[in-house]
Amino acid sequence: MTAQPERKAQLIDATIQELGATGSLSVTVGQIARRAGVSSALAFHYFGDKDRLFLAAMRHILAVYGAEVRAALKEADSPRARLDGTIRASFSETSFRHDVIAAWLNFYVLAHRSDEARRLLGVYHRRLHANLVHDLRPLAGPRAPEIARRLAALIDGLYLRFVHFPRDEAEDSASAHVLAALDAELKALP
Amino acid sequence: MTAQPERKAQLIDATIQELGATGSLSVTVGQIARRAGVSSALAFHYFGDKDRLFLAAMRHILAVYGAEVRAALKEADSPRARLDGTIRASFSETSFRHDVIAAWLNFYVLAHRSDEARRLLGVYHRRLHANLVHDLRPLAGPRAPEIARRLAALIDGLYLRFVHFPRDEAEDSASAHVLAALDAELKALP
DNA sequence: GCACTGTTTGACTGGTCAATCAATAAATCT
DNA sequence: AGATTTATTGATTGACCAGTCAAACAGTGC
Numbered sequence: 001m002t003a004q005p006e007r008k009a010q011l012i013d014a015t016i017q018e019l020g021a022t023g024s025l026s027v028t029v030g031q032i033a034r035r036a037g038v039s040s041a042l043a044f045h046y047f048g049d050k051d052r053l054f055l056a057a058m059r060h061i062l063a064v065y066g067a068e069v070r071a072a073l074k075e076a077d078s079p080r081a082r083l084d085g086t087i088r089a090s091f092s093e094t095s096f097r098h099d100v101i102a103a104w105l106n107f108y109v110l111a112h113r114s115d116e117a118r119r120l121l122g123v124y125h126r127r128l129h130a131n132l133v134h135d136l137r138p139l140a141g142p143r144a145p146e147i148a149r150r151l152a153a154l155i156d157g158l159y160l161r162f163v164h165f166p167r168d169e170a171e172d173s174a175s176a177h178v179l180a181a182l183d184a185e186l187k188a189l190p
Numbered sequence: 191m192t193a194q195p196e197r198k199a200q201l202i203d204a205t206i207q208e209l210g211a212t213g214s215l216s217v218t219v220g221q222i223a224r225r226a227g228v229s230s231a232l233a234f235h236y237f238g239d240k241d242r243l244f245l246a247a248m249r250h251i252l253a254v255y256g257a258e259v260r261a262a263l264k265e266a267d268s269p270r271a272r273l274d275g276t277i278r279a280s281f282s283e284t285s286f287r288h289d290v291i292a293a294w295l296n297f298y299v300l301a302h303r304s305d306e307a308r309r310l311l312g313v314y315h316r317r318l319h320a321n322l323v324h325d326l327r328p329l330a331g332p333r334a335p336e337i338a339r340r341l342a343a344l345i346d347g348l349y350l351r352f353v354h355f356p357r358d359e360a361e362d363s364a365s366a367h368v369l370a371a372l373d374a375e376l377k378a379l380p
Numbered sequence: 381g382c383a384c385t386g387t388t389t390g391a392c393t394g395g396t397c398a399a400t401c402a403a404t405a406a407a408t409c410t
Numbered sequence: 411a412g413a414t415t416t417a418t419t420g421a422t423t424g425a426c427c428a429g430t431c432a433a434a435c436a437g438t439g440c
């Protein structure tokens with residue numbers, strides 16, 4: 001049937017890759033299209049304008065991430081196991097990748113001028129927060145929301161660091177850091 | 191004597207303000223110059239090119255931040271008090287401001303393509319890490335570096351959140367979060 | 381073979397912007 | 411006062427880029 005979904009997916013992949021390669025929203029639609037092996041006019045045909053192409057790429061990243069979280073939660077029974085899953089999903093092979101991280105960074109920049117990007121970012125924030133609070137509640141009671149905020153910020157902060165200094169420094173598994181912080185927070189409860 | 195320092199400072203301020211207002215590195219030198227009340231040609235005359243103007247703005251932000259940390263450390267005697275100072279300085283009136291945060295965010299983006307920006311970012315990272323480790327050592331021994339990394343990432347992550355959702359939600363003093371995390375980490379030590 | 385529909389492109393446009401330059405004004409020096 | 415350096419700008423250039431458009435192309439049904 002229609003080649004539309006295929007081409008759209010190609011362009012979205014190319015967008016993420018190009019964002020990772022050049023690291024800035026000032027990548028041109030031409031560059032993206034060239035990477036996808038099509039003309040720039042096709043990108044406009046399918047997405048309307050540049051911002052909507054970026055947004056589509058970001059929605060794709062969020063969808064993949066969301067699926068990964070859901071999968072991790074499905075096979076977790078205890079609250080603690082679910083927290084593990086949520087955290088580990090944030091640093092999974094597919095999400096914690098150079099180009100995806102670069103896309104996230106530029107997503108934050110895009111959120112400055114695009115209402116839709118800001119909305120999407122809010123959705124991610126609330127979803128992560130809700131997940132964390134839900135499973136922290138049995139373990140931390142009324143302190144759950146506060147701890148959740150710290151864990152969420154820690155995750156974002158670790159992403160930020162790995163944009164430029166990729167995962168090589170041995171011990172530094174990012175998820176290990178978040179899990180350690182979680183342990184500390186729980187152990188320190190009154 | 192020369193009006194150079196004056197104009198340069200004006201342009202640097204305008205750069206930060208404009209970065210905060212539009213939230214993207216694609217601010218034009220013309221916009222910045224107009225905000226500073228001079229012609230764009232003057233900006234080029236003093237800074238050579240756009241990137242060097244951004245870098246100068248970032249160096250200024252780092253200098254202010256560094257001075258603030260040093261001041262906070264001067265009047266702190268115990269390791270714990272010094273940690274408090276380091277953390278609080280990160281969220282001081284002058285550093286934790288909408289436009290400055292936006293400049294930081296774009297600094298991370300700039301670091302993708304500019305070696306000098308990446309170098310500068312490394313300096314900030316190492317300085318913060320060194321400060322934290324130095325004062326964590328007496329309190330956390332060999333776990334100090336690990337904890338320092340988490341606190342640093344938490345600080346960055348909190349910045350990231352406050353780019354778009356400014357400090358209004360009452361309780362949310364960002365530095366309180368970091369201090370709470372620090373307490374938890376110390377309390378949870380073996 | 382023809383009409384129809386979706387796909388894809390090359391060529392074009394209008395606008396923007398970094399960077400340059402030649403020229404003027406103001407300060408500084410001798 | 412004359413010479414020299416510094417500050418400052420308006421005008422311009424050359425490149426680039428988002429977005430448009432009309433036309434070519436391919437498949438599908440009749």
